[in-house]
Amino acid sequence: MPRITGVTRKNPVPPTSTLSPTGLLFENVDKRFGGLFALRRVSLEIAPGECVVLAGRNGSGKTTLLRVAARIVRPTVGKLSFPGASSESAGNGRPGYVAHTTMVYDELSAEENLILFAKLQGVSQPAARAEELLREVGLYERRNSLVRTFSRGMRQRIAIARALVHRPSVLLFDEPATGLDPLGISWLAKSLGEVNRSGCTVVMSLHGESEISALATRAVQLDAGSIVADTKSGASLHSILTFGGS
Amino acid sequence: MSLLSNTATLLGKELRTEFRSRELLTTTVVFILVVLILFSFAISPTAEESREFGPGLLWLAILFAASLMLQPCFLREQSNDTLSSLRLAVDDPFAIFLAKLVANTLFLLLTEILMLPLFAVFYNIPILPQLRYLLLVLLLGSLGISIAGTALSAISAQARMRELLLPLLLLPLLTPILVVSATVSVSLLEREPVVLWKGIGFLAIFDLVFLTALWLFGEYLLEE
Numbered sequence: 001m002p003r004i005t006g007v008t009r010k011n012p013v014p015p016t017s018t019l020s021p022t023g024l025l026f027e028n029v030d031k032r033f034g035g036l037f038a039l040r041r042v043s044l045e046i047a048p049g050e051c052v053v054l055a056g057r058n059g060s061g062k063t064t065l066l067r068v069a070a071r072i073v074r075p076t077v078g079k080l081s082f083p084g085a086s087s088e089s090a091g092n093g094r095p096g097y098v099a100h101t102t103m104v105y106d107e108l109s110a111e112e113n114l115i116l117f118a119k120l121q122g123v124s125q126p127a128a129r130a131e132e133l134l135r136e137v138g139l140y141e142r143r144n145s146l147v148r149t150f151s152r153g154m155r156q157r158i159a160i161a162r163a164l165v166h167r168p169s170v171l172l173f174d175e176p177a178t179g180l181d182p183l184g185i186s187w188l189a190k191s192l193g194e195v196n197r198s199g200c201t202v203v204m205s206l207h208g209e210s211e212i213s214a215l216a217t218r219a220v221q222l223d224a225g226s227i228v229a230d231t232k233s234g235a236s237l238h239s240i241l242t243f244g245g246s
Numbered sequence: 247m248s249l250l251s252n253t254a255t256l257l258g259k260e261l262r263t264e265f266r267s268r269e270l271l272t273t274t275v276v277f278i279l280v281v282l283i284l285f286s287f288a289i290s291p292t293a294e295e296s297r298e299f300g301p302g303l304l305w306l307a308i309l310f311a312a313s314l315m316l317q318p319c320f321l322r323e324q325s326n327d328t329l330s331s332l333r334l335a336v337d338d339p340f341a342i343f344l345a346k347l348v349a350n351t352l353f354l355l356l357t358e359i360l361m362l363p364l365f366a367v368f369y370n371i372p373i374l375p376q377l378r379y380l381l382l383v384l385l386l387g388s389l390g391i392s393i394a395g396t397a398l399s400a401i402s403a404q405a406r407m408r409e410l411l412l413p414l415l416l417l418p419l420l421t422p423i424l425v426v427s428a429t430v431s432v433s434l435l436e437r438e439p440v441v442l443w444k445g446i447g448f449l450a451i452f453d454l455v456f457l458t459a460l461w462l463f464g465e466y467l468l469e470e
Binding site: 067070071072073074094095097099100101102103104105106107108112116117119120121162166 | 251252255256259262263266267325326327328330331332333334335336469
């Protein structure tokens with residue numbers, strides 16, 4: 001089974017930087033789309049190295065929170081910071097983000113996509129880094145194939161490789177198991193566990209309990225854009241995860 | 247990572263994806279060709295009429311073809327949300343615009359260079375004596391169309407009636423470029439050619455002003 005080691009020390013490619021443990025801090029974050037509040041007064045502190053699951057019904061604000069954390073969406077009000085992020089780190093504290101879509105180009109090959117995003121993020125030896133990741137996600141044999149020819153599971157693997165290409169210290173996953181078969185989910189759970197153990201902070205949105213949710217050290221429940229439960233405040237992981245899947 | 251190296255990387259991506267699919271170039275070349283041939287047969291202009299109306303028709307064809315070319319510029323970043331991954335990856339979002347507008351200008355110029363000999367033949371206008379000035383006007387005009395068009399493409403890609411919105415916004419905004427480029431081209435193709443430096447200066451200033459505006463405000467155009 002291929003393994004992801006986004007920030008490990010075993011990489012044959014010399015790392016572009018040493019990983020600095022990075023957390024996330026949302027301070028009174030609001031996000032409005034027109035008159036609609038997607039997030040309301042969200043304050044959340046995630047410690048470096050935590051593996052946090054965001055749960056909640058559809059439309060509760062999980063994706064928006066992750067997109068704010070990825071700095072793709074700017075908060076309407078409030079502040080986001082990355083405590084502990086080193087400005088010298090490869091991605092300048094830039095998180096890795098895996099969304100519902102692959103966020104890679106269908107008309108480029110798997111290798112071309114990874115080299116493109118490695119170059120844009122200032123990774124030294126982008127071709128070597130791409131090769132390393134392609135081997136780790138099990139796509140090396142298909143490195144020259146266009147992404148549009150990939151199956152759903154393969155697309156998810158290339159999406160994960162893209163998110164890891166700059167060795168981020170924070171990894172954000174939006175429903176990472178979508179489209180994966182049971183084998184793929186096991187692979188993802190194992191790989192995410194390795195990434196998290198290597199010191200990377202992981203935040204992911206999930207529906208219900210699964211092999212992946214078993215990795216969580218903390219769960220936070222969102223409803224109508226607000227945080228309504230947090231295992232840190234005493235709520236049980238099980239109740240949050242099952243409510244999220246209801 | 248500097249703005250220029252990110253721009254060069256993204257430009258490489260734009261050129262690679264286009265030369266692999268040839269979607270934009272094929273559409274634009276076919277469109278301009280059809281317009282030039284149709285007008286040539288519909289009007290059957292005399293030599294004098296050709297000199298007077300030909301450049302205007304050429305620029306109209308370029309403008310409409312450009313609006314076709316510019317439409318997918320940001321639209322095709324939406325299917326896989328690749329615009330978000332680019333924004334996540336680059337320090338300065340202006341690199342995204344710069345790469346796209348340089349690519350659009352190159353595609354447009356390539357199309358124009360392919361079409362110029364056909365234009366000369368169909369409208370019986372000798373273009374070789376003033377070719378260098380004509381190429382300068384084509385460069386400045388195409389650059390202006392690409393700068394404004396790329397910015398508006400980013401806006402329209404996020405709108406509901408996106409296919410309709412881009413031409414609606416683009417055509418009025420580019421009227422000054424169209425008028426000046428056509429006027430300068432007409433004077434260049436007269437029997438006794440004149441280089442209208444004021445017009446060329448206007449095109450250069452238009453490009454500079456819009457490029458500066460894009461540099462200052464482009465980031466906001468990419469926001470959700």
